[in-house]
Amino acid sequence: MNSLVVYYSKTGVCKTVAENVSSILSCNTIELQDNMNFKGIIGFMKSGHYSIKKKLVSIKPISVNLSEYDNILIISPIWAGYMTPTVRSFITQYKADINNADIIFTSAAGNNEKAFIDFKEYFNEANYIEFTKKNVQNNNYLTDLNRFLENNKVN
Numbered sequence: 001m002n003s004l005v006v007y008y009s010k011t012g013v014c015k016t017v018a019e020n021v022s023s024i025l026s027c028n029t030i031e032l033q034d035n036m037n038f039k040g041i042i043g044f045m046k047s048g049h050y051s052i053k054k055k056l057v058s059i060k061p062i063s064v065n066l067s068e069y070d071n072i073l074i075i076s077p078i079w080a081g082y083m084t085p086t087v088r089s090f091i092t093q094y095k096a097d098i099n100n101a102d103i104i105f106t107s108a109a110g111n112n113e114k115a116f117i118d119f120k121e122y123f124n125e126a127n128y129i130e131f132t133k134k135n136v137q138n139n140n141y142l143t144d145l146n147r148f149l150e151n152n153k154v155n
């Protein structure tokens with residue numbers, strides 16, 4: 001299956017997961033970029049507000065034809081219980097070009113099922129898995145990641 005990884009990462013956790021998925025599947029990755037300043041305490045509060053209110057942001061255009069891929073593996077941090085505004089903006093903008101998408105979340109605490117329910121509003125066939133930041137940083141998630149990729153035949 002022809003897969004592509006599309007991710008957003010503010011502090012590097014999702015970037016690490018994206019690099020591992022890319023290496024396991026031998027596929028390309030695209031890092032999403034936005035025009036927002038989510039830094040500092042004000043940025044943190046804005047991040048949560050944008051996320052919970054499902055607000056959209058301006059993102060840098062994607063230079064590849066997404067419709068050429070069988071599956072897009074989207075990787076997002078959880079912010080205030082949901083996918084980040086940058087990832088939501090990507091989905092909203094490019095959904096019509098995407099054949100199939102699955103989602104990998106990283107978060108501090110885990111158990112963010114409502115973020116998956118929300119994701120399925122866009123892609124109702126989607127599979128999902130969530131890893132905690134701690135498990136990613138300890139490399140204590142690779143068995144689960146491999147199983148997820150294998151079970152969902154995204155490779």
Ligand SMILES: Cc1cc2nc3c(=O)[nH]c(=O)nc-3n(C[C@H](O)[C@H](O)[C@H](O)COP(=O)(O)O)c2cc1C
Nearest residue numbers: 009010011012013014077078079080081107108109
């Ligand atoms: C603004 C903001 C809100 C967050 N909200 C949550 C949350 O609701 N639940 C949770 O478990 N983790 C939450 N986190 C933690 C991140 O999801 C977690 O650290 C993630 O792995 C960061 O990914 P990144 O390093 O790729 O940016 C939040 C982090 C930020 C910056």
